[in-house]
Amino acid sequence: MSDKPASMYRAIDKPSYTRREYITGIPGSKVAQYNRLSANRRMLKELGEEGDYKMILRKFPHQVIRENKQATGAGADRVSDGMRQAFGKIVGTAARIQQGERLFTVWCNPEDAHIAKDAFRRAYNKISPPCTVRVERGEKLLVA
Template sequence: MVRAYTRREYIKKIPGSKIVQYDMGNLSAEFPISLSVAVKAPTQITHNALEAARIASNRYMQRRAGRMGYHLKIRVYPHHIVRENPMATGAGADRVQDGMRKAFGKPVSTVALVKKNQKIITIETNKKNFKDAKEALRRAAMKFPVPCRIVIDRGEELVK
C-alpha cells in the first residue's frame, strides 16, 4: 500500500469530495443488529464510488425500512489525493508532449485507502429489516472496485 498523499497545504486545487453525508437514518436509536461491508483485498475507493454506494444503500433502506428503521454510516474518508499526468493524443502530440519528463501530475480525485477486511459501510437495524439491510449492503458492494463480503457485527443470535 502506498503512503497517503494528503498534505493539503502543499497542494493547490484539490478536487472536492462528492460524499454528502456520512450518517443517515435514525441517528439516536439503538438497534440490536449491525451489518457491515468489508473488502477482501487492499484497494483505493474513490469518493465517487463511496457516494454511489451510499445513495444506493440509503435509498433501498429508506424505501424498505422507512427513515427511522435503520442507521447507515460511511466508515472511511477519502483523504488520499490522486494525481494524473495528462497525455496528449492525436496528430502532432509528440511535439507538445513532454512524456514522462516532469510527470508529477495534477490532482484529479480523492480516494480512501482501504486495507484488507476493513469495514466501509455499516447498517444498524432491527430483526424485521435484517434482510433488507443485507440487500442494501449487497447493492452498495456492487459499486466498489474490489470483491466485498457482508459481515454481521452484532446480533448474530437474533438472525438465526
C-alpha cells in the same frame, strides 16, 4: 480518458500526501454519493422515513490520485517537459483500504437485518474490489 489498471495503485508503498491545501480542483467522491445513496434509498423504502437504523461510511476517499501526462507522437519531445515539475494533474480520489476492513456499518433491529443485507448487496455492486456482507450480532441496549 481510459481507466487505469488497478496494479498501478494496488501497492501502498508511500505515505499519504497530506498537503491537500496545495492541490486545487479535487473532484468529489463518487463512493460517498452513489453507494451510500443506493443503500440508504433501499433502507428508506423498506423501513419508511421513521426507520430505526443508523448507517455510517467508515472509509472516505481522501487520497488524491495524480497523473503526469506524457505527450506522445511526432514532436512530443519539443512539447513535453518530461519529469520537470512532474507533480501531475488530479485524476481522482481513492481510499486506502486493507483486506477485511469495513466500508459501511449499519445498526438496525435484528428483524430488519435481511433488509440491510440486501441494501448493502446493491451498494457493493458499485465498488470495484470484491466485497462481502458480514452480519454481527451486537449487545442488547440496556435502558435504566
